[in-house]
Amino acid sequence: MIQSTDQATARVLVVDDEPNIADVISMALKYNDFEVATAGDGNQALEQVAEFRPDLIVLDVMMPGLDGFQVAKRLAERSADIPILFLTARDTTDDKIRGLTIGGDDYMTKPFSVEELIARIKVILRRAGRTAADSPRLTFLDLELDDDTREVFRDGHPIELTDTEFRLLRYLMGNPRRVLSRAQILDHVWEYDFAGDARVLETYVSYLRRKLDKYGPGLIVTVRGVGYALREPKD
Amino acid sequence: MIQSTDQATARVLVVDDEPNIADVISMALKYNDFEVATAGDGNQALEQVAEFRPDLIVLDVMMPGLDGFQVAKRLAERSADIPILFLTARDTTDDKIRGLTIGGDDYMTKPFSVEELIARIKVILRRAGRTAADSPRLTFLDLELDDDTREVFRDGHPIELTDTEFRLLRYLMGNPRRVLSRAQILDHVWEYDFAGDARVLETYVSYLRRKLDKYGPGLIVTVRGVGYALREPKD
DNA sequence: AGAAAAATTCAGGCTTCTCTCAGGAAACTC
DNA sequence: GAGTTTCCTGAGAGAAGCCTGAATTTTTCT
Numbered sequence: 086m087i088q089s090t091d092q093a094t095a096r097v098l099v100v101d102d103e104p105n106i107a108d109v110i111s112m113a114l115k116y117n118d119f120e121v122a123t124a125g126d127g128n129q130a131l132e133q134v135a136e137f138r139p140d141l142i143v144l145d146v147m148m149p150g151l152d153g154f155q156v157a158k159r160l161a162e163r164s165a166d167i168p169i170l171f172l173t174a175r176d177t178t179d180d181k182i183r184g185l186t187i188g189g190d191d192y193m194t195k196p197f198s199v200e201e202l203i204a205r206i207k208v209i210l211r212r213a214g215r216t217a218a219d220s221p222r223l224t225f226l227d228l229e230l231d232d233d234t235r236e237v238f239r240d241g242h243p244i245e246l247t248d249t250e251f252r253l254l255r256y257l258m259g260n261p262r263r264v265l266s267r268a269q270i271l272d273h274v275w276e277y278d279f280a281g282d283a284r285v286l287e288t289y290v291s292y293l294r295r296k297l298d299k300y301g302p303g304l305i306v307t308v309r310g311v312g313y314a315l316r317e318p319k320d
Numbered sequence: 321m322i323q324s325t326d327q328a329t330a331r332v333l334v335v336d337d338e339p340n341i342a343d344v345i346s347m348a349l350k351y352n353d354f355e356v357a358t359a360g361d362g363n364q365a366l367e368q369v370a371e372f373r374p375d376l377i378v379l380d381v382m383m384p385g386l387d388g389f390q391v392a393k394r395l396a397e398r399s400a401d402i403p404i405l406f407l408t409a410r411d412t413t414d415d416k417i418r419g420l421t422i423g424g425d426d427y428m429t430k431p432f433s434v435e436e437l438i439a440r441i442k443v444i445l446r447r448a449g450r451t452a453a454d455s456p457r458l459t460f461l462d463l464e465l466d467d468d469t470r471e472v473f474r475d476g477h478p479i480e481l482t483d484t485e486f487r488l489l490r491y492l493m494g495n496p497r498r499v500l501s502r503a504q505i506l507d508h509v510w511e512y513d514f515a516g517d518a519r520v521l522e523t524y525v526s527y528l529r530r531k532l533d534k535y536g537p538g539l540i541v542t543v544r545g546v547g548y549a550l551r552e553p554k555d
Numbered sequence: 556a557g558a559a560a561a562a563t564t565c566a567g568g569c570t571t572c573t574c575t576c577a578g579g580a581a582a583c584t585c
Numbered sequence: 586g587a588g589t590t591t592c593c594t595g596a597g598a599g600a601a602g603c604c605t606g607a608a609t610t611t612t613t614c615t
Contacts, residue, residue, distance in 0.1 A: 104396070108396050113422045115423070116423055123399075247561060248561080249561080262468070262469040263469055264468065264470045268418050269421045272419055272420075272422045277419060277422065281562095284565080284603090285562075287602095287603065287604065290603095291604060291606095295605095307602090308483075309570095309601095309602065310602070314469060314470070316471075319478055482572060483572080484572080517575060522593065523573090523574075524573090526593060526595095542582095544582065544583075544590095544591065545583090545591075
């Protein structure tokens with residue numbers, strides 16, 4: 086019973102044999118107002134599909150017993166027609182994965198960033214038309230960010246961002262004005278098991294500022310001792 | 321007895337092997353209208369979860385026997401799905417801790433300030449939607465304070481505050497008109513084992529007054545020999 | 556494989572914050 | 586109104602936090 090702007094929150098089934106991963110994902114999804122169920126292997130997954138009737142499945146490819154592709158195949162045979170987001174290890178040969186993005190499906194390699202996962206899930210659901218789709222376009226003052234095209238504009242001027250810069254900006258724009266702690270940002274924007282130097286964040290904030298502030302006043306404010314926030318410049 | 325806007329007060333379980341800490345926290349929580357139970361180790365904690373059915377757990381990481389992470393893991397396996405606020409020593413490597421803010425969880429390093437603890441607990445519960453969420457925005461006359469954005473306004477004018485100034489003002493605004501003793505303020509706003517010169521408080525009151533009174537009459541009154549209070553100016 | 560781009564680490568320098576201290580002002584007491 | 590206590594506030598040292606350029610490693614592309 087929270088804000089729940091759309092009456093139908095989407096249901097997502099998370100299938101992964103590593104409980105830690107399943108937990109991370111399901112926590113993140115719940116936090117983003119999805120209904121979540123989990124399964125630890127292929128058979129459980131098939132049961133859950135029948136019971137829980139998910140709108141989307143996050144499906145690990147590498148699992149003991151029925152692997153992800155096999156699960157997908159069974160579902161296709163049942164013509165269950167539920168979009169799937171596959172999770173694969175980094176070194177999985179692309180061959181099998183390739184054909185996936187042709188349908189409504191998609192895939193990500195582990196480890197991924199949570200923001201990215203959420204973003205992709207929203208894209209898929211939006212396509213499938215099952216959720217009251219927030220627009221893929223985020224705006225904040227004269228800043229615009231398009232999730233589909235990955236374009237960013239400030240005051241109409243296109244701005245080239247690298248992948249990390251883009252994800253960082255998207256997270257900030259998704260939480261305008263709210264002060265986000267360093268830990269929050271690292272957890273959401275970087276890969277979930279990122280254990281490196283937390284100063285990357287400072288560096289990337291620095292990069293973003295340099296690019297964004299070419300066309301207007303600074304928007305990313307430092308809240309010393311806490312974190313960063315997107316905020317209208319004080320005039 | 322106090323405002324208690326929501327009929328259902330949230331239940332919080334405090335788990336710490338140092339009784340002093342557990343006491344400090346549970347007193348503070350009770351004072352803020354939470355129902356509180358405590359546990360001294362991991363196993364007690366698991367029992368209490370079953371009995372007391374808390375809405376949130378304040379969980380020390382470093383404990384003899386089952387440590388905090390292990391407790392959390394057990395709970396996750398039971399899919400108990402209760403948000404957790406971890407307490408860690410200052411020097412704990414971030415590695416294990418980070419990753420927590422993906423879900424609804426959060427963490428604080430000891431020693432912390434009690435006000436900050438309460439504030440974070442409210443944030444988590446608000447997110448989890450289990451309590452009729454007081455808005456993150458405190459107001460007193462023409463003063464406004466937003467906990468999410470850490471913005472403060474007086475009569476519409478934005479006011480820049482440092483971290484300590486902000487926490488002090490939040491405490492005052494959370495207890496409008498009530499006279500707060502120096503000891504209370506030091507205990508809540510500063511780290512609980514703060515042993516420095518108590519005159520810091522005077523200095524910070526001074527800072528706050530200077531910033532706030534630019535846009536209106538003085539709101540922080542000195543109650544000589546006792547402490548300070550937020551109070552409407554006598555006309 | 557080689558080159559280019561991106562991501563991350565690192566270190567120096569700079570800014571800001573916190574807390575201490577001390578003199579003076581204000582408020583109480585008698 | 587003098588004495589005493591309490592409080593206010595400016596100044597400054599030290600520490601913490603932050604920024605940014607540059608070096609290094611990793612990844613991607615051709």
